[in-house]
Amino acid sequence: MKWVENSTPEAIAQSISPQFPDADLEILTKVVKRYKDQDTWKPDLVLTKEGLNHMMDIVELAGELDKRAPYEKIVTTKFAEEAMKNIQ
Numbered sequence: 001m002k003w004v005e006n007s008t009p010e011a012i013a014q015s016i017s018p019q020f021p022d023a024d025l026e027i028l029t030k031v032v033k034r035y036k037d038q039d040t041w042k043p044d045l046v047l048t049k050e051g052l053n054h055m056m057d058i059v060e061l062a063g064e065l066d067k068r069a070p071y072e073k074i075v076t077t078k079f080a081e082e083a084m085k086n087i088q
Contacts, residue, residue: 001044004041009030009032016028046081047075052074
């Protein structure tokens, strides 16, 4: 996540392009830039309630979310917290 935070959309798109062999690099770069502009990728791996709401706002604006799920029912931070301990 630190690399994504500090890298350009072009560098990220180039790096992930093998996972999207049918995607045009220019379009992939635009998508990555949009994700960065929306602050979709956070350097902290723990999904907060605010982070989930932000994500649901984006999905809702796209017309793809009929009902919001309660944070407490769908999120566990246990694994992310453990991973963060290992990278600090």
